[in-house]
Amino acid sequence: MENTQLATALVRLAHLVSRVYGEVSKEFEATPQQIQLLCMTLGGPTGMSEMSRALGLERSSMTGLVDRAERRGLVVRVRDPHDRRACGIELTDQGRKIALGAHSKVTAQVEALVGEISADDRERLESLVMGIIHTPRPTTDAPLQT
Amino acid sequence: MENTQLATALVRLAHLVSRVYGEVSKEFEATPQQIQLLCMTLGGPTGMSEMSRALGLERSSMTGLVDRAERRGLVVRVRDPHDRRACGIELTDQGRKIALGAHSKVTAQVEALVGEISADDRERLESLVMGIIHTPRPTTDAPLQT
């Protein structure tokens, strides 16, 4: 039987990263999903459909998430000049501030999770994980930004 | 400035693992949190407090999660013979069946995420990730089972 310890370890690691999101979002009086949305929007206005694919959400869930973020003054919907059906999601000043701050915190705390490892180990780990996340997959999952 | 690519890569990996949970839980007509609860309970009856710590949830959230799982016939609450305040959570036959099935599926799909890597790389990755998850932390986070 194949060794399943790697899979179990990756699940636990994922859980630790989730907890980082939980803690950081509390600091910014937001929810993990809101922080995820804001960080993803740092790269510039993005369409609802593209974001829902990237986040693995149904379109209706995306609508709700953006509604709540908009209601808090963190994002605004902007018209797509080329497609009247579509709209882009853009950060407000407050949203951008929170996105940048949360991004830094999440990064710092995930780095803290990794802890003190040698430069060789670090490079190897990064290379292996990058290999995993960049492997093409059948389902559409656009690269997720933090 | 320190390289943040590792942190970003780990966040993306965590997201991929979350999506695995999402997909597997749909197959078993459950939610990711319910699957997480059931898998954790495979190791035998566990107290609410211990589980809430392991899952990073408030006690009231644990109560709700167990309520819903119990209502679905997946777990039962059992009295603690030594402490009338406490109760243990135990899997029903149906719950155990789902837990075992989901655990296999999650493991297989996380393995599929990892993909084809050399035995050396695989061993190295496992070692590095195990190092991360077993590093002691200030907050109590009991080891999480899948």
Next chain:
DNA sequence: GTACATTAGTTCGCGGTGCGAACTACCGTC
């Protein structure tokens, strides 16, 4: 140009989820 298929996003109903305050029952310590 028109008809049809498809896409983008929204609305609605539903159930699940998580938090925190406040509470009760119980245990441990002095």
Next chain:
DNA sequence: GACGGTAGTTCGCACCGCGAACTAATGTAC
């Protein structure tokens, strides 16, 4: 026995995600 602490629950609230059904708009074939 009194008191502090623990285990778990209740309650109110807001957030979250899904899927069916819908409208508006775009793209494609004829």
